[in-house]
Amino acid sequence: MRQPSVSPENKGIRECARLVLRYFRDLGCESSLVETSGNPIVYGRCDAGASKTIVVYTMYDTMPAEEKGWKVDPFAGALLEQPPFGRCLVARGASNTKGELRGFLNACESIKATGQKLPVNLLLVAEGEEEVGSPSLPEFVKDHTKELAEADAVFFPACDQEAGGEVGHWLGVKGIVYLELELDGANWDKGPKEFGIHGSLKSVVDNPVWRMVQALATMTGPDGNKVLVKDLFRYAAEPDKDDMMLLERLEKTWTPKREQELKDAYKINSFVNGVTGVEMLKRDMFTPTLNIDGMWGGYTGEGTKTLLPHKVTVKMDVRLVPRMKSEAVLPLIRKHLDSRGFQEIRIRQMECYDWSRTSYKHPAAQAVLKAYREMGVVHCDR
Template sequence: MLAAVLAQAGAAPPKIAITETAAFDAASVPAFTGDYADVYAHLQKQRAADLAQLQRWVRQPSISAQDKGIDAMAELLRGDLQKLGFRDTALVPTSGHPGVYGYYDAGAEHTLVVYMMYDVQPIEPTGWKVDAFDGALVDDPKLGKVLMARGATNQKGPQRAFLNALDAVIQVRGKPPVNLIVLAEGEEELGSPHYPEVVAKYEAQLRKADGVFFPMNTQDRDGEASMFLGVKGILYLELEAKGNAKTGGPQKSEVHGSLAAKLDSPSWRLVQALATLTTPDGEIAVPGYRDAIRAPNVEEQRLFNGLVAKRAGDTQKQLDAFAAARWKNGRNDRDASAAELFDTTLNIDGLVAGYTGEGVKTILPHRAVAKVDSRLVPDQTPDEAVALIRKQLDAKGFDDIEIRKLSGYPPAQTSVEAPLTRAAIGTYRKHGFTPPVAPRIGGSAPYYVFTQTLGLPMIAGGLGHGSGAHAPNEYMVIEPLKGSKIAGLVQTEQFYVDLLYSLADALKQPKQ
């Protein structure tokens, strides 16, 4: 139990005990030695056409939250898989947006699953330098030529780059070194509520696979590459206060603001209810919320030690990237990094009540809503977290606050000793990178359907740099400046070629 190693006094931040002194070093993994010069040359020749494929993908809107372009993007992906030679493809109906399935039979002994997401975030009303769906190439004086569009880095750009690499392998060598199953979803940005339905439809076939891969850009602005082996889980809630017979306030519609003299306010009630969930300085105040969390194991601690050693000295760079002055409540860099990997969160994503437009409109709203997320670590579960929040609100007299669970799933992780992990590290090393390896990241993705439901190892990786996911001016570097360590599109695709063959070699090893 992490509770045994967390020392929390009042509002003090929790202390996560790291007792191991040894550190994992990716340099201990031999570099991959495969050479596919004929495929690399083909990619160089196809550079313009491959860039056009990325632009084609980002020009197709696929905003899951607004159901904008979703069906068209799903069909686009399915069509691309068919053109690549996936003879068995399907749009997979779910209770929400459709999944996309494709199977490439290479006649191989082993099978790799490729996880993809084809949905993107909504577009911000201001801040974009170009139209978010133009797929424009923009000259960045510090980076080079970038593709600026929604989905450029999250995740359409790297995913289509992987398919470009796969196409080159097929065109030059006739077939990939493994059978491939692409299993894509259109609801990742919604918390993947229906992706388990897609997995369930193909569960028997998926259980025969050997591992799972997720293509993504992993280089930062300085060109340094990194790896992670897992993700946090997530719980996403809506909390609502509204006028009712018990707590008062208008019940049918907003009323004149002057009536606050004699009517209760659902808005204030929601704010007061939310305030019971944390201390005044933002630390979680829900009793027992961390009790289920297990302490970092030996492997995780060694990965952590290697990670912080690699990051030593770049605290200010990290803070500058967030336009922030310090870590939460004055944590030092090591404690902040430990919290990011091993601690849970409770975060307000948004608050909506009454009038929020320009100018003046004095009203007393009849309802107020907060969107809240919690990032979960082993061994927290979404349902237990919801129950603890409910219990706290009830205990503080807020049993009228409605809780709606919109999504939730547990964390997931693969060992650094897994053959797939070592194959990926070896590929990075072939390309001149010795990446720091994190046991997990602070973000969430539905890896659990593979690692827990199916018992498959899963890794993510790829060269390339992009930023601005969930923000204006999202981009992926296509042509880096001369002398930059950032991979351009062609090198990114060449990395995926190497990785595909390296993973194929790893799949020949016995399952862990």
């Protein structure tokens, strides 16, 4: 954690990659930095002579640490009492996921230090671009398809334990398409082309922020939750029988206390449409979404500068559940906007990956559950 590796700012990436390379080698893995169009991927092969092989996907990059309220220097880190957890490492990357990466290696080293062999062969894949959408990972996978495809499972060590000790085990992840929508006078033929002008000119000059607001507003209902982009969620899978069974089991452990802890952690008073309990969990896990991550245009400072902005930008992400096709997202949003006359809004796809899911019956999932049980942790299937 003391080696910064902030991919959105391209800070310390290569240094951290080399550190991870050393870790992999220390574990006795045949390891190398695999160069890509972007940040290198650290790849380690640990042949334990076992019958099973797992790919351990992990990442060595983090987000920046600009948030207010850090109790420690996030790139120095410290052990702090964090009730109700006890002493915790607090640092950028302590979770999500340099902490888990190092924790996994610690476990492997402990096995070897006690004279045992690793129970499975490992293919360690640590990328340095997770926080910027993993643009180079597909290259790596393509170049190593044969080897990776022979593995029996993929495991991503990532912390997920709640205040009451409950451990979550995720059996899948939504896909994402991250888009940037932009409108400026230069591609609109209306509004100012190069810079914001005095706000009094609104009488005779079009305002791209108003126009973008109108375009966005066509995409959802008044609550911003119901999505009106035709066919965007058309193929979204409903939870199947197994999902419903797992949800029922989850419901038994999903106490009001746990729900309140979740609300407290995120500082939220209520969920969408007032859902609670298993309905909330179901919605969280099985609903595709259209989110505005950020939006800005014009004067954003203190006070009262009057401005007619020349440009407005919106960051937006679509989360995909099974059966949805990531490549369909941009064309459907394009079609939606075009059909309503918003041809002038440009859309740039910045990130795209597909959903994935694993059955809870899969031997790898069962092995993880067994490990949790043996350790005596409360578990809940997800």
